[in-house]
Amino acid sequence: MSSERLIYLPLGGAGEIGMNAYVYGYGKPGEERLILVDLGVAFPDMDTSPGVDLIFADITWLKERADRLEAVFVTHAHEDHVGAVAHCYGALNVPVYARAFTANLARRKMEEQGHPEDAVRTVSAWPETVTAGPFKVGFVPISHSIPESAGLVIDTPAGRVVHSGDFKIDANPVVGEAFDPELWAEVAQSGVRALVCDSTNVFSAHPGRSESELGPAITELVGEAGGMVVATTFASNVARVKTLAEAGQRAGRSVVLLGRAMRRMIEAAVETGVLADFPKTISPEEAQEIPRENVMLIVTGSQGERRAASAQLARGKYRGLELADGDLFLFSSKTIPGNERDVIRIINQLSEKGVDVVDDRTDRYHVSGHANRPDLERLHALIDPQMVIPMHGEHRHLREHAKLAEAGGRAGVVAVNGMMLDLGGNAPKVADYVETGRTYLDGSVQIGALDGVVRDRIRMALNGHVTVTVILDEEDEPLGEPWCDLKGLPETGSSRAALVDVLEEDLNQFLMRAGDKTLRDDDKLEEELRRIARQTAMSEIGRKPEVTVVVSRMR
Amino acid sequence: MSSERLIYLPLGGAGEIGMNAYVYGYGKPGEERLILVDLGVAFPDMDTSPGVDLIFADITWLKERADRLEAVFVTHAHEDHVGAVAHCYGALNVPVYARAFTANLARRKMEEQGHPEDAVRTVSAWPETVTAGPFKVGFVPISHSIPESAGLVIDTPAGRVVHSGDFKIDANPVVGEAFDPELWAEVAQSGVRALVCDSTNVFSAHPGRSESELGPAITELVGEAGGMVVATTFASNVARVKTLAEAGQRAGRSVVLLGRAMRRMIEAAVETGVLADFPKTISPEEAQEIPRENVMLIVTGSQGERRAASAQLARGKYRGLELADGDLFLFSSKTIPGNERDVIRIINQLSEKGVDVVDDRTDRYHVSGHANRPDLERLHALIDPQMVIPMHGEHRHLREHAKLAEAGGRAGVVAVNGMMLDLGGNAPKVADYVETGRTYLDGSVQIGALDGVVRDRIRMALNGHVTVTVILDEEDEPLGEPWCDLKGLPETGSSRAALVDVLEEDLNQFLMRAGDKTLRDDDKLEEELRRIARQTAMSEIGRKPEVTVVVSRMR
Secondary structure, X not given: OOOOEEEEEEEEOEEEOOOOEEEEEEEOOOOOEEEEEOOOEEOOOOOOOOOOOEEEEOOHHHXXXXXXXXXXXXXXXXXXXXXXXXXXXXXXXXXEEEOHHHHHXXXXXXXXXXXXXXXXXXXXXXXXXXXXXXXXXXXXXXOOOOOOOEEEEEEEOOEEEEEOOOOOOOOOOOOOOOOOHHHHHHHHHOOOOEEEEEOOEOOOOOOOOOHHHHHHHHHHHHHHOOOOEEEEOOOOOHHHHHHHHHHHHHOOOEEEEEOHHHHHHHHHHHHOOOOOOOOOEOOHHHHOOOOHHHEEEEEOXXXXXXXXXXXXXXXXXXXXXXXXXXXXXXEOOOOOOOOHHHHHHHHHHHHHOOOEEEOOOOOOOOOOOOOEHHHHHHHHHHHOOOEEEEXXXXXXXXXXXXXXXXXXXXXXXXXXXXXXXXXXXXXXXXXXXXXXXXXXXXXXXXXXXOOOHXXXXXXXXXXXXXXXXXXXXXXXXXXXXXXXXXXXXXXXXXXXXXXXXXXXXXXXXXXXXXXXXXXXXXHHHHHHHHHHHHHHHHHHHOOOOEEEEEEEEOO | OOOOEEEEEXXXXXXXXXXXXXXXXXXXXXXXXXXXXXXXXXOOOOOOOOOOOXXXXXXXXXXXXXXXXXXXXXXXXXXHHHOOHHHHHHHHOOOEEEOHHHHHHHHHHHHHOOOOHHXXXXXXXXXXXXXXXXXXXXXXXXXOOOOOOEEEEEEEOOEEEEEOOOOOXXXXXXXXOOOOHHHHHHHHHOOOOEEEEEOOEOOOXXXXXXXXXXXXXXXXXXXXXXXOEEEEOOOOOHHHHHHHHHHXXXXXXXXXXXXXXXHHHHHHHHHOOOOOOXXXXXXXXXXXXXXXXXXXXXXXXXXXXXXXXXXXXXXXXEOOEOOOOOOEEEEOOOOOOOOXXXXXXXXXXHHHOOOEEEOOOOOOOOOOOOOEHHHHHHHXXXXXXXXXXXXXXXXXXXXXXXXXXXXXXXXXXXXXXXEEEEOXXXXXXXXXXXXXOEEEEEOOEEEEOOOOHHHHHHHHHHHOEEEEEEEEOOOOOEOOOOEEEEEOOOOEOOOOOEHHHHHHHHHHHHHHHOOHHHHHOHHHXXXXXXXXXXXHHHHHHOOOOEEXXXXXXXX
């Protein structure tokens, strides 16, 4: 019988930025007791996942081993870390541990999905720990762009692992705890086997800037503005929302929070005592009663989300408020790659209204929540682990981060989703490859990314759709002519006749000539009708549509 | 009878970057003789135009006045300026004027579409002019990121208009003519009524850099590389391709050009005498025979296009060549907003292969082809027009550029697509609003963007599709049960039964209870069946699909 081992297995987040899900296990091979760190979502896009609501890691591997799972630990309340907890709770059914602010938001999600709120348990900051099977897990405060982020200290019989969570090195994060080098040095003192570390900003060469550096610039900008001021940022960046609100207050403006996520976050921060002294806010209705130069809106939708407050304000009226010539709109945010078009659409709509836009091309009004390259080096040095395992990054980030670790004289390894590492030796060793993937929340149903559902949607979007209906009588002879219904296809093609008529004519010609053998064979008939429909469409409109053939038999 | 006037009417390109099409007219209102400057394309995306091949300006207004159109003038050979010429030639049927390199490429397009190549007429550079009705048009060389770009000098009875075309101020563009301030001063000497001017880089505050500045950095990078070197850039940037090839040559590497567009551009440049002394190239087959450290590939696909050489090399083998650990891949290009995801996908695939990627985050290996803000100011001053009309930009660019003109003491106006200006006075005056839009080339058919075709495709992609088939007998009674075919929908929903079964059951229940009046009324029956299908789907899977109802009657 083999001896115990310590394993690490990313199911999501190692190979993309989003849908984080990291498994740790300790025990005899195949019998390890397991914990899961984070269970987040990624967001769909029209190119790859049209119609999908949310994406998360395929946790089949974990579900099949649910009896070995002790608990879920959530490092912080960003959607890519906590967003799937409630959606997957039914399948895992273990306690969820988090700090107060994160737990507050996680409970709201559990309630929405009809799960018991008390499955989410609040943990105090280190040195408090939670025992989960062979693991002892502590939440060490670490600065990030949301309150109460934690790096996890995971003690195992094989030694200590530090899971950084998302972090930056910020000595003055405005809200929440500063990065505390002495605390981390203390954690590291007894020796750390592995540092599993955020890789997001490994390509950013300069040291990261503090959240607190933005205050003066934002205050100046808002102070000089003439009309209404609107600022958008990530709702979860409570510190930024506070900085913005205070800038408004200093400029003699009344502050309005717009967007459900914005109000929810501030509410959670106040409820959990994370946020004190937030400026008084007024309602949109009250804002309509005061001069626009005395109003500041802080709104959701920094990524151009079509239904968020910013997009609605850019299009027209929102909750009785409307932007006008001379107003100022500030993006206190970074556009995440892939969202550029949506953000630019808003900027142009604002431009049409005569609103001046300050966007993210300057670095004056936004700082990142992630550690830049020199900050990563600093954490490596501070924790001084035997090995560095980059996580929270696309392949390019993980690879660069592993190189950085190696350059610092530490073992670094690129472990992508599904790659199980044995952390027991001096360097990480691949123990297994596990099948992983993506689960789509699609309406109210969870489907696999490779189930073919989304593939068919993409095909209909690219090619259009034809329904061909044929009725056959008791003798398997065509009863009347076939007919077609088109969706997403041009009405006429090269022959200038209606495409539907040309299709029906060609299909009818075929049916009239078809032999008994074909007419009696559903599969054969369907295949031929599809082939002809596609071929006719190709010659008429230069494209082969998706075809649904419906054959009805009277017998 | 009213007197003559000079009009300007953008049909495309003023409100977006792409699909340029600018009309000028001179004559009595409603009887102006017209010319068109540029007729380009924009590129579709999955969000707004799935399945579409190309987008260009809706030229209905111009088609209806084709008898008044004298000619088309093409400033340069970028797709957003020349791409729709051949697709629209049939509707316009007037001569197309361009300089030799542009004409060479335009003729290839005409040939592909089966139009006479001699409709494209080559014009020499200024001081040669073409007389087209009341207009005299000259092509003044101006530097840009493609050979033989021209600004147009358009002389009219109402004075001189300068249409900048796309341009930058480059004293040493490597290939083609340098920006010549003396020539432009000469053009301006007799007075310019209006400068219609490129706005692309109005937000770039620093003076633009010369194409020639890249040579040393690229040469150094390629010189230090160990494995195979691959560089991608816009195929039309002949100067850049030359710089890259020369860097390869200097490093003792044999150069391979990969991708049809790349070879076509170099061919056109050589044929028209624009490009001399291009390093000798070898074929991909020859490249396989020499050590990889002696090979340099210059490839298409800098925007991550899935079928281009770069994407194919990132995925696997392409024309017998395959990348490996230690190779270098250089993006000598900028990622156009909206293409980030596609480019990042390639970078990650290359990372998986162990290829080192140098991307556009540094400005060392790419310069823009458009005039930055200080360069725009310089052209304003040099031409010293009565008015500046910003073009080639989204609304935000046009607005900023008009402000810049005003700040320089010149009249500036934001004229978006469809806004007809009368340029006769001291400041531009809106003369009319014309309906404009987008035409989609969809397979082999041209459709209107608002025809509903693409809207239906998007709906199918977002919602999935159900075909409901019902047969009614001679008495209008249901013959058998209704059935459903699903596409792009999950197989099971909340009731755990097959979605198709639940749908058919509910539809059958309805049919059995339906009154004669409903069963006899096709529209009513269809509406009810659609409603029930959507309602059942909503409760099963939380989504309302698109529904095609096919009712067949035996009578």
